[in-house]
Amino acid sequence: MEAVTSPQQESYGSISRGCQWLKALPNKCCDKTMEIARKTKKLGQDDPRRIVHSLKVGLAITLVSLFYFFEPLYDGFGDSAMWAVLTVVLVFEFSVGATLGKGLNRMLATLVAAGLGAGAHCLASISGRKGEPILVATFVFIIAVITTFMRFFPRVKARYDYGMMIFILTFCLVSVSGYRDDQVLEMARDRFSTILIGCCASLIVCICIFPVWIGEDLHKSVAANIGKLGKFLEAFGDEYFKVSEESNENNKSYLQGYRTVLTSKSSEETMANFARWEPGHGPFGYRHPWKMYLKVGNLTRDCAYKVEALNTYLNCKIQTQAEIRGKIQEPCKRVSLECSRALKEMASAFRKMILNRSAAMHIENSKKAAEELKSLLKTSLWEEADLLEIIPSASVASLLMEIIECIEKISEAVNKLGEAASFRKSNATVLPELSDSIQQETVQQDSNTAMPAPVPHCVIIMSE
Amino acid sequence: MEAVTSPQQESYGSISRGCQWLKALPNKCCDKTMEIARKTKKLGQDDPRRIVHSLKVGLAITLVSLFYFFEPLYDGFGDSAMWAVLTVVLVFEFSVGATLGKGLNRMLATLVAAGLGAGAHCLASISGRKGEPILVATFVFIIAVITTFMRFFPRVKARYDYGMMIFILTFCLVSVSGYRDDQVLEMARDRFSTILIGCCASLIVCICIFPVWIGEDLHKSVAANIGKLGKFLEAFGDEYFKVSEESNENNKSYLQGYRTVLTSKSSEETMANFARWEPGHGPFGYRHPWKMYLKVGNLTRDCAYKVEALNTYLNCKIQTQAEIRGKIQEPCKRVSLECSRALKEMASAFRKMILNRSAAMHIENSKKAAEELKSLLKTSLWEEADLLEIIPSASVASLLMEIIECIEKISEAVNKLGEAASFRKSNATVLPELSDSIQQETVQQDSNTAMPAPVPHCVIIMSE
Numbered sequence: 001m002e003a004v005t006s007p008q009q010e011s012y013g014s015i016s017r018g019c020q021w022l023k024a025l026p027n028k029c030c031d032k033t034m035e036i037a038r039k040t041k042k043l044g045q046d047d048p049r050r051i052v053h054s055l056k057v058g059l060a061i062t063l064v065s066l067f068y069f070f071e072p073l074y075d076g077f078g079d080s081a082m083w084a085v086l087t088v089v090l091v092f093e094f095s096v097g098a099t100l101g102k103g104l105n106r107m108l109a110t111l112v113a114a115g116l117g118a119g120a121h122c123l124a125s126i127s128g129r130k131g132e133p134i135l136v137a138t139f140v141f142i143i144a145v146i147t148t149f150m151r152f153f154p155r156v157k158a159r160y161d162y163g164m165m166i167f168i169l170t171f172c173l174v175s176v177s178g179y180r181d182d183q184v185l186e187m188a189r190d191r192f193s194t195i196l197i198g199c200c201a202s203l204i205v206c207i208c209i210f211p212v213w214i215g216e217d218l219h220k221s222v223a224a225n226i227g228k229l230g231k232f233l234e235a236f237g238d239e240y241f242k243v244s245e246e247s248n249e250n251n252k253s254y255l256q257g258y259r260t261v262l263t264s265k266s267s268e269e270t271m272a273n274f275a276r277w278e279p280g281h282g283p284f285g286y287r288h289p290w291k292m293y294l295k296v297g298n299l300t301r302d303c304a305y306k307v308e309a310l311n312t313y314l315n316c317k318i319q320t321q322a323e324i325r326g327k328i329q330e331p332c333k334r335v336s337l338e339c340s341r342a343l344k345e346m347a348s349a350f351r352k353m354i355l356n357r358s359a360a361m362h363i364e365n366s367k368k369a370a371e372e373l374k375s376l377l378k379t380s381l382w383e384e385a386d387l388l389e390i391i392p393s394a395s396v397a398s399l400l401m402e403i404i405e406c407i408e409k410i411s412e413a414v415n416k417l418g419e420a421a422s423f424r425k426s427n428a429t430v431l432p433e434l435s436d437s438i439q440q441e442t443v444q445q446d447s448n449t450a451m452p453a454p455v456p457h458c459v460i461i462m463s464e
Numbered sequence: 465m466e467a468v469t470s471p472q473q474e475s476y477g478s479i480s481r482g483c484q485w486l487k488a489l490p491n492k493c494c495d496k497t498m499e500i501a502r503k504t505k506k507l508g509q510d511d512p513r514r515i516v517h518s519l520k521v522g523l524a525i526t527l528v529s530l531f532y533f534f535e536p537l538y539d540g541f542g543d544s545a546m547w548a549v550l551t552v553v554l555v556f557e558f559s560v561g562a563t564l565g566k567g568l569n570r571m572l573a574t575l576v577a578a579g580l581g582a583g584a585h586c587l588a589s590i591s592g593r594k595g596e597p598i599l600v601a602t603f604v605f606i607i608a609v610i611t612t613f614m615r616f617f618p619r620v621k622a623r624y625d626y627g628m629m630i631f632i633l634t635f636c637l638v639s640v641s642g643y644r645d646d647q648v649l650e651m652a653r654d655r656f657s658t659i660l661i662g663c664c665a666s667l668i669v670c671i672c673i674f675p676v677w678i679g680e681d682l683h684k685s686v687a688a689n690i691g692k693l694g695k696f697l698e699a700f701g702d703e704y705f706k707v708s709e710e711s712n713e714n715n716k717s718y719l720q721g722y723r724t725v726l727t728s729k730s731s732e733e734t735m736a737n738f739a740r741w742e743p744g745h746g747p748f749g750y751r752h753p754w755k756m757y758l759k760v761g762n763l764t765r766d767c768a769y770k771v772e773a774l775n776t777y778l779n780c781k782i783q784t785q786a787e788i789r790g791k792i793q794e795p796c797k798r799v800s801l802e803c804s805r806a807l808k809e810m811a812s813a814f815r816k817m818i819l820n821r822s823a824a825m826h827i828e829n830s831k832k833a834a835e836e837l838k839s840l841l842k843t844s845l846w847e848e849a850d851l852l853e854i855i856p857s858a859s860v861a862s863l864l865m866e867i868i869e870c871i872e873k874i875s876e877a878v879n880k881l882g883e884a885a886s887f888r889k890s891n892a893t894v895l896p897e898l899s900d901s902i903q904q905e906t907v908q909q910d911s912n913t914a915m916p917a918p919v920p921h922c923v924i925i926m927s928e
Binding site: 039040043050051053054055057058059061062065066068069082085086089090133136137140141142144145146148149152153165168169172173176177262263265266267301305306308309312374377378386387388390391392394395397398399402 | 504515518519522523525526532549553597605606610613616617629640641726765769770772776841842851861862863866
């Protein structure tokens with residue numbers, strides 16, 4: 001039975017709720033602030049380069065703003081000097097490649113559009129007072145339509161999208177504003193020089209203070225993705241063959257690392273597009289084969305799809321009985337482990353830009369184990385068992401064999417890339433355990449020094 | 465034996481090569497032009513909205529440029545009027561959602577930054593001639609650093625990245641240029657009003673002339689992806705069970721349609737981000753559950769990974785003998801076909817925003833077929849055969865069973881989305897063959913009319 005409340009009681013209730021809400025407000029604000037602080041800390045810890053980048057942007061903008069205060073420079077450009085500040089804000093990106101790409105796009109587009117705009121203005125001004133706006137409007141319309149359509153071409157979109165936008169912008173700016181005063185050429189010149197100053201300031205700060213080379217990021221990311229598959233396969237054997245005994249869902253997170261590989265395509269493509277703008281630096285020479293990274297990335301993803309299929313068998317409802325699984329356990333584990341070693345070694349050598357053929361040895365080993373597995377499957381060890389129960393284990397075995405093929409393809413692509421990018425030659429086997437620690441050291445060095453250490457020549461001579 | 469060439473002969477050779485190159489030049493240019501023309505035509509044919517968009521951009525820019533020519537308006541804003549043209553170029557995007565998102569970001573960021581910038585300028589001007597540049601520079605540095613770092617927050621990056629950039633830009637513009645003349649507030653006001661004019665012009669043209677709703681694109685793309693998996697499964701049964709007889713690689717392209725689903729994640733996320741800016745339109749109401757589309761998309765991709773695994777068995781080297789395959793052919797084909805029907809019906813109903821439960825019927829049918837398949841696998845029909853040869857077929861059978869589970873999950877998510885977005889109710893079975901033709905008609909209608917036809921109310925009442 002519901003209690004009947006009088007209007008006074010109701011209003012009293014709503015007031016008390018309001019009071020409670022007001023009392024809770026400071027706590028809520030405090031919690032929210034703490035949460036934001038925690039997130040900020042995490043963002044900074046995850047990638048300290050973010051903090052450095054923010055400081056760099058602040059520095060570049062402040063420098064160019066101060067330049068605005070110097071009387072002699074300001075008198076030269078007048079109000080156009082503001083374009084320099086604007087350019088820094090618009091062009092300064094996280095990586096050198098992106099900044100350079102945007103800067104070059106902006107400069108080139110401004111130069112061409114300023115010239116064309118001035119030409120259009122001169123042409124229009126001949127046609128007299130009445131014809132001028134009509135002619136200018138026609139030019140603007142045609143240029144805007146053509147340029148906007150050009151932005152749909154995939155190649156143009158990937159590399160020159162920003163330039164196309166700046167082209168329309170500057171063309172309008174010069175040809176339309178030219179109608180107001182006759183100093184069109186002067187304006188075009190001012191706009192170009194201030195943009196040049198802004199771009200140069202951005203590039204100098206971006207390259208000279210802790211530069212972020214997106215090409216290096218792409219290189220590390222492709223290597224890391226190969227390594228992630230290796231990590232999964234390393235753990236898979238143990239996990240699968242003890243799954244019925246202790247099926248603890250909690251500490252399986254290390255098995256999920258490969259999932260980011262499945263959706264890495266677009267980020268890799270973006271990185272490769274930016275990387276192509278970067279000049280040669282450290283071990284990455286001029287015309288480094290960035291496109292081949294995409295091929296290695298695609299093959300890694302194909303392998304990741306198979307790993308995804310393998311992963312479903314870890315949580316499969318119908319499981320092969322442990323005794324039957326035990327029969328194929330040894331060769332399966334060996335295939336998985338050798339594949340894992342091949343991948344991890346490939347990743348480690350690739351990361352360090354070494355042409356390491358020892359992965360091929362592990363692939364050979366895994367093939368041998370796969371042959372054993374095949375002959376085991378052929379024998380009639382299975383006859384007494386139920387086929388439905390055998391299927392999961394049999395599928396795992398067949399997937400592992402397919403993964404060997406995938407790894408072989410990745411290895412080929414990595415070797416081709418290594419030859420094209422003239423990686424160092426080395427025949428030594430790099431133990432994954434050892435290489436991991438070396439790797440970590442290298443990362444630390446990379447993030448501490450402004451430029452990645454160039455490859456010492458003596459090593460090349462010694463190993464060749 | 466090599467012929468010895470004299471220097472004269474060599475120079476003659478290089479001249480003749482040069483002549484040949486010059487002669488071939490017009491042809492080459494002609495070929496290149498033809499290729500570009502062909503590509504342009506294809507781009508336009510693939511999506512005619514691209515041509516419309518280009519014309520719309522041209523129109524909007526020309527309109528705002530003409531506005532610049534009107535003396536009374538120009539006298540009100542002076543040179544700031546140019547910001548209106550700039551805004552149109554920068555803000556006008558392909559879809560309404562993107563244009564609205566950029567426009568609102570730009571307006572809001574300009575308003576806040578103009579206010580803050582004017583405040584910073586006033587504060588700095590109190591501190592005298594010498595302190596002013598130092599104070600302004602400090603403000604600019606702090607604002608730039610904080611705002612740049614905020615752009616790394618994933619949520620901010622997804623929705624307010626452009627706004628953050630414009631915030632720094634306007635703040636610098638107002639606070640720094642304020643140093644030069646004391647009309648800071650006037651400048652802030654002018655900048656905001658011209659940007660408002662530019663945004664409004666862009667939005668009016670974008671929404672009123674053949675609008676492209678990105679939400680609708682997302683809706684169609686998610687539906688199409690589900691349909692692509694259905695198409696693969698429809699063809700898979702026939703293809704797999706006749707593979708050894710006539711293995712023609714050429715006409716298998718229709719089996720590859722699902723591959724775009726594998727890498728659709730990032731484009732779906734971008735579309736969902738833009739769609740959230742769009743106002744209610746046609747059947748997509750205010751607060752349409754765009755986030756739930758991402759969930760359906762993720763489940764579709766999970767299913768696509770399984771389909772990818774299935775696809776490898778079409779080109780597998782080791783194939784089960786035709787006789788043995790024949791034993792499971794009938795139920796396998798039935799599972800595949802029923803799955804395909806469920807997916808195609810789901811896609812078709814989803815696209816038309818109908819809550820259609822008939823997919824559940826096909827899922828039930830496929831489950832029944834799967835049970836038959838299981839009991840077939842349990843029987844000892846296989847005992848005489850080699851396990852290694854059985855594995856591919858057995859794996860196919862097991863994958864098909866897993867796909868049923870995936871489809872059930874997709875169906876659940878689609879139904880939840882349908883309820884949240886209040887789709888129409890219908891219990892009628894939509895035949896995929898019929899629905900395809902309806903679908904094509906709907907697309908044509910959609911692209912012909914400016915607005916998608918609103919859902920007729922009588923239908924809702926009748927079907928409920």
